[in-house]
Amino acid sequence: MRAIISVVGKDTVGILAKVSVCCAQRNANIVDVTQTILQDLFAMIMLVDIQNLNCGFEDLSDSLSELGKEMGLSIHVMHEDIFNSMHRI
Amino acid sequence: MLNVNDILETIKMIEEENLDIRTITMGISLLSCATDDIDRSCEKIYDKICKKAEHLVKTGEEIEKMYGIPIINKRVAVTPIAMLLAASGGNPVKYALTLEKAANTVGVNFLGGYSALVQKGFAAGDEALIRSIPEALAVTEHICSSVNIGSTKTGINMDAVKLMGYIVKRSAELTEKQNCIGPAKLVVFCNAPEDNPFMAGAFHGAGEPECVINVGVSGPGVVRAALNKLDKTADLTEVADLIKRIAFKITRMGQLVGKEASSRLSVPFGIVDLSLAPTPAIGDSVAHILEEMGLTQCGCHGTTAALALLNDAVKKGGVMASSHVGGLSGAFIPVSEDAGMIDAARSGNLTLEKLEAMTAVCSVGLDMIVIPGETTPEVISAIIADEAAIGMVNSKTTAVRVIPAIGKKVGEELEFGGLLGSGPVMPVNQTAPDIFIHRGGRIPAPMQSLKN
Structure with a gap:
């Protein structure tokens, strides 16, 4: 099972670090990371393996969106299937 | 890995354009x-x-x-x-x-x-x-x-x-x-469908299995946002193609959620209802899609044609995205639940007669229309008969959900709140159809050949 973590907002120091720490604490393994600047906005997409999470999916999702609020970023965690089904035939 | 733009597109649809699964x-x-x-x-x-x-x-x-x-x-x-x-x-x-x-x-x-x-x-x-x-x-x-x-x-x-x-x-x-x-x-x-997941018309038909999960998707806001980005000189074939692509994406989401729900609940998955169901929220209106296509306001001449295009494109896009399609599948035009329809009704551009014509080319029928409290039962019956005749002759589902606003007159408003919204009391032709209605009996089933 894999999930996509998307981070959108103003670029600041330590975004990747803080998100990674949050993932590590919950045993979510980061598989891939992509970063781009999109219309002056920083956008990071992280693919994480959530097979061996030490907490519920909800907990990971809530703690990351909480972190997003603290840093003034919008962070979403969504199961990768939603993107696969929407964008791939 | 997935394309960043695709991922951001999905998130934007949900966050800004009111994409949602309307109902399980x-x-x-x-x-x-x-x-x-x-x-x-x-x-x-x-x-x-x-x-x-x-x-x-x-x-x-x-x-x-x-x-x-x-x-x-x-x-x-x-x-x-x-x-x-x-x-x-x-x-x-x-x-x-x-x-x-x-x-x-x-x-x-x-x-x-x-x-x-x-x-x-x-x-x-x-x-x-x-x-x-x-x-x-x-x-x-x-x-x-x-x-x-x-x-x-x-x-x-x-x-x-x-x-x-x-x-x-x-x-x-x-x-x-x-x-x-x-x-x-x-x-x-x-012509009520037996597997419709949308209220108020949902029931579990006699031909259905013991227990089943049906899903209704929504997303007028997404269609409108996509059309908004399309060049105003783009022709209607391009408009139809764009709507098909969006409908495909929306429906895939419904299919995914339906399958997941069915597997978690150990209940067979029935159908996805490919519908554009508006809500009173700003940016979630079917009327605004028609206006985005180029009508000054919903209800003007051209509305029926624009709606026909929309309804057909939604079905064509959605059909391939789901393994089983059913229910009402099409664009809904409930007046009180759609900000654009409410405005059009208030300004007098959208009348009951125009809505009736629109129901001949889209899903369902005269939906969430507030009529004057003084309207007689016979006139309401006649409205129902007209709408049923459109459905019967065209082999499609039609329905009537009108709300007589007791004690209110044309121009006043009725407020339901929530998803049901609010609506202005719309004028109704009150000329009596009483003798016709009181005859009772049955209107015979129509010819299915010699179509003209």
């Missing part, structure tokens, strides 16, 4: 609960619904969290209660109260199926159930009712049409103090 509806057959004792039947119904739908709301919430997509409603549809009443007799309102209790226990926000199918005539239980609808809707909050009064194969049961005019009016009178909410939960159908 569990259909439950109550045929096994039929006994000749109404109290015993009620007990069995309550137990069965509570057992089958026990985890429905919780599962819906889990899926919502997992995929990050809002699932607005979790609902239950049951076997038309008239069938159970046929076996048990007794006061049908007991069934309504039992269903209300079950809806509250499992936590769904609507339960549909206080229904009767009388397209050819009244069987045991049917007429008693229909006559109890006003009271049933007044004493319950979550129960929805529907009556099928015609079909392409049987013609129109005009005795039922005559009765329904009175029932709609009476429902409004009994709920006058609650903003006439009664008839907002009552749909009169022609």
Whole structure:
């Protein structure tokens, strides 16, 4: 099972670090990371393996969106299937 | 790995353009609960619904969290209660109260199926159930009712049409103090689908399996946002192609959620209803899609053509995205639930007659239309008959959900709140069709060849 973590907002120091720490604490393994600047906005997409999470999916999702609020970023965690089904035939 | 733009597109659709799964509806057959004792039947119904739908709301919430997509409603549809009443007799309102209790226990926000199918005539239980609808809707909050009064194969049961005019009016009178909410939960159908997940017309048809999950998607805001980015000189073929692509994406989401819900609940997956269902929220309007196509305001000439294009493109895009498509599938045009329709009705651009024409090319029918309280039952029956005739002749589902605003006149407003929204009282042609309606009988089924 894999999930996509998307981070959108103003670029600041330590975004990747803080998100990674949050993932590590919950045993979510980061598989891939992509970063781009999109219309002056920083956008990071992280693919994480959530097979061996030490907490519920909800907990990971809530703690990351909480972190997003603290840093003034919008962070979403969504199961990768939603993107696969929407964008791939 | 997935394309960043694709991921951001999905997130934007959900965050900014009101993309959501409108409803997960569990259909439950109550045929096994039929006994000749109404109290015993009620007990069995309550137990069965509570057992089958026990985890429905919780599962819906889990899926919502997992995929990050809002699932607005979790609902239950049951076997038309008239069938159970046929076996048990007794006061049908007991069934309504039992269903209300079950809806509250499992936590769904609507339960549909206080229904009767009388397209050819009244069987045991049917007429008693229909006559109890006003009271049933007044004493319950979550129960929805529907009556099928015609079909392409049987013609129109005009005795039922005559009765329904009175029932709609009476429902409004009994709920006058609650903003006439009664008839907002009552749909009169022609060619009613048996697997529709949308309220107020959902019921679990007799040909359906024991238990099934049906999903209704939504997303007028997404279609509008995409059209907004399209060049104003783009021709209508491009418009149709763009709508198809969006409809495909929206429907894939419904298919995913439906399959997931069905596997988690161990209930077979029925259908995805490919519908553009508006809400009163700004940016979630079907009327605004038509205006984005280039109409100054919904209701002007050109509206029917634009709606026909939209409805067809939604189906074409959605059909490939889902393994089973059913229900109502198309664009909904409920006036009070659509910000653009409300504006158009207020300004006088959108009239009942135009809406009737629009229903010939889109899903459903005259939906959530507030009419003057003084409208007679005969006029309401005639509105139902006209709409049913459009459905019957065109082999499509049509329906009427009009709300007589008791004590209010044209220009005043009726406020329901929530998804049901609010609407202006629209003018109705009050010229009496009384003799025609009082004749009763049946309008014969139409020719299916020599089409012109």
